[in-house]
Amino acid sequence: MSLRHLKPLRVAVAALCLTVLTLAFLGAHLPHPLISLFASLQFVPTLIALATGSLALGAIIILVVTLTAGRIYCSAICPLGILQDAIARITSLFRRKPFFLRYAPAWTKVRHLFFWTTLLTIPLGGAGLAIAWLDPYSTFGRTVSLLIRPLIRFAHNAIVPHAEKAHVTGLYHLDIALAALPLLLGVGAVFLLIVVMASLRGRLYCNTLCPVGTLLGFIASRSWLRLKINADACGKCGECLKSCKAQCIDLKAGTVDASRCVSCYNCLAACDQGAMRLATNWTVSRTTKPSDATQPPDSGRRQFLLTATGGALVTGATLLPDISRADDHEKKHGDGHGKKRKYKNVVTPPIAGDTDTFLAHCTACQLCISSCTTGVLQPAFLQYGPQHLLKPRMDYSKAFCNYTCHRCTEICPTGAIPFLPVPQKQITRIGMAHFNKENCIVSVYHTDCGACSEHCPTKAVHMVPYEGGLVIPEVDKSLCIGCGACEFACPADDKAILVHGAPKEKLARRPSEEKPTAPTVNKDGFPF
Numbered sequence: 001m002s003l004r005h006l007k008p009l010r011v012a013v014a015a016l017c018l019t020v021l022t023l024a025f026l027g028a029h030l031p032h033p034l035i036s037l038f039a040s041l042q043f044v045p046t047l048i049a050l051a052t053g054s055l056a057l058g059a060i061i062i063l064v065v066t067l068t069a070g071r072i073y074c075s076a077i078c079p080l081g082i083l084q085d086a087i088a089r090i091t092s093l094f095r096r097k098p099f100f101l102r103y104a105p106a107w108t109k110v111r112h113l114f115f116w117t118t119l120l121t122i123p124l125g126g127a128g129l130a131i132a133w134l135d136p137y138s139t140f141g142r143t144v145s146l147l148i149r150p151l152i153r154f155a156h157n158a159i160v161p162h163a164e165k166a167h168v169t170g171l172y173h174l175d176i177a178l179a180a181l182p183l184l185l186g187v188g189a190v191f192l193l194i195v196v197m198a199s200l201r202g203r204l205y206c207n208t209l210c211p212v213g214t215l216l217g218f219i220a221s222r223s224w225l226r227l228k229i230n231a232d233a234c235g236k237c238g239e240c241l242k243s244c245k246a247q248c249i250d251l252k253a254g255t256v257d258a259s260r261c262v263s264c265y266n267c268l269a270a271c272d273q274g275a276m277r278l279a280t281n282w283t284v285s286r287t288t289k290p291s292d293a294t295q296p297p298d299s300g301r302r303q304f305l306l307t308a309t310g311g312a313l314v315t316g317a318t319l320l321p322d323i324s325r326a327d328d329h330e331k332k333h334g335d336g337h338g339k340k341r342k343y344k345n346v347v348t349p350p351i352a353g354d355t356d357t358f359l360a361h362c363t364a365c366q367l368c369i370s371s372c373t374t375g376v377l378q379p380a381f382l383q384y385g386p387q388h389l390l391k392p393r394m395d396y397s398k399a400f401c402n403y404t405c406h407r408c409t410e411i412c413p414t415g416a417i418p419f420l421p422v423p424q425k426q427i428t429r430i431g432m433a434h435f436n437k438e439n440c441i442v443s444v445y446h447t448d449c450g451a452c453s454e455h456c457p458t459k460a461v462h463m464v465p466y467e468g469g470l471v472i473p474e475v476d477k478s479l480c481i482g483c484g485a486c487e488f489a490c491p492a493d494d495k496a497i498l499v500h501g502a503p504k505e506k507l508a509r510r511p512s513e514e515k516p517t518a519p520t521v522n523k524d525g526f527p528f
């Protein structure tokens, strides 16, 4: 295979990766092994998964590949990197005049500042603000899930009435759950920044703000294989410069900055003279200055220490105290339909462990939220505290957790939601139902109801004798798993049954006498 074939090969892998991950974050029902394959090759999630006992195979593969042949991850596997290439290509179609990138020096201080800010945040605050907002995979997930997915659903819903008029069947109205406005503005601002940087400066984002890009760049600057310009064959035509999205080819000096090169191999395909080639580090050290071969242009020790100090200061400012954790305060959340509901604690996705461990490992990528089969998982606003924006929480005003589903436990790439087989998930308690007789239809209107009991899959809510021959709900706390089916089904305006999170006992008794029945949601989103 000629070196010129490396570019089409890279483009094919990148297109496959981008397609699978985009569909996954749009909520398409892809087989979970396919999603997991690409999600498990993402650097930050697999590194975090190490803390949950996983092998971190994806991170090890990426490190070995980078040490061997440079930042192939950045051009073929990282969805945010590939998205930037797509944005640059699309925006170039709208330019009146031809536009080419040129060599530009590295933004070393900015690069180190963002890298150290992220790194120092990890031991201090887990997957807190910095890592969650700078991890490229999670940034991509949030963009697709929170911005693009609702837009596609709006467009779909706009088409439905016209399709019905034209007697086209099979299209129906889709629910659109928008995140809180400040969150949408935040995610939108990050995306806008990426669009501007990608369209004007190619991979500038990857070579300044992205901490993964900086780390892999540092390793790539010592990689075994790297691009080299053969000065004898080079006619200085500049075709390689025009094709370089990382602006890292210095034709005057005859060098390629390996720490910024994203190994896209565009330059290999663009060079007609065969002057651009892949060479081993040993070859480079024989033909270039020793400093070029062993040192990245931006690896000055003094600068590195300076930016580390700056990063520490920024980190201190980033780590806001956990002042509004729902564990400590009663929270009121509107259900979007009038009455506010008062919860003691936030209900997490199905996890057997504690909330703090879950929050420390979650990067708010939104994969579980996009994949949730009922739509009960929603991005949090301040419910977990200001440093845990957008992490998944159960929203029983939208839906409830399906008793027979364990989808989110299958696909979380960081292990924040560890895998739970269905029988285990069915006794894992994430919340506890609390019944308030004052709001119950039976006691207020002296009439039959029992919707909560009817939809409880474990029969933790059961009906007991009440006044005038009526029956009223009662909760058997040993059976309740906190799935929210009762709360979602309760027809009272001011819900008579609410599920609070963070239960002390995480294992419920397995229902044995009656065969459990899983409630189903009808087309209008109501379980009966």
Ligand code: SF4
Binding pocket: 361, 362, 363, 364, 365, 366, 367, 368, 369, 391, 392, 411, 412, 413, 414, 415, 416, 417
């Ligand atoms: S819990 Fe959900 S949002 Fe958090 S890392 Fe896992 S899949 Fe992503």
Ligand code: SF4
Binding pocket: 349, 350, 371, 372, 373, 374, 375, 376, 377, 400, 401, 402, 405, 406, 407, 408, 409
């Ligand atoms: S287990 Fe529950 S929360 Fe998780 S995807 Fe299924 S329905 Fe959604």
Ligand code: SF4
Binding pocket: 432, 433, 452, 455, 456, 457, 458, 459, 460, 461, 475, 479, 480, 481, 482, 483, 484, 485, 486, 487, 499
């Ligand atoms: S009582 Fe409510 S929250 Fe508990 S298991 Fe039954 S339906 Fe789920």
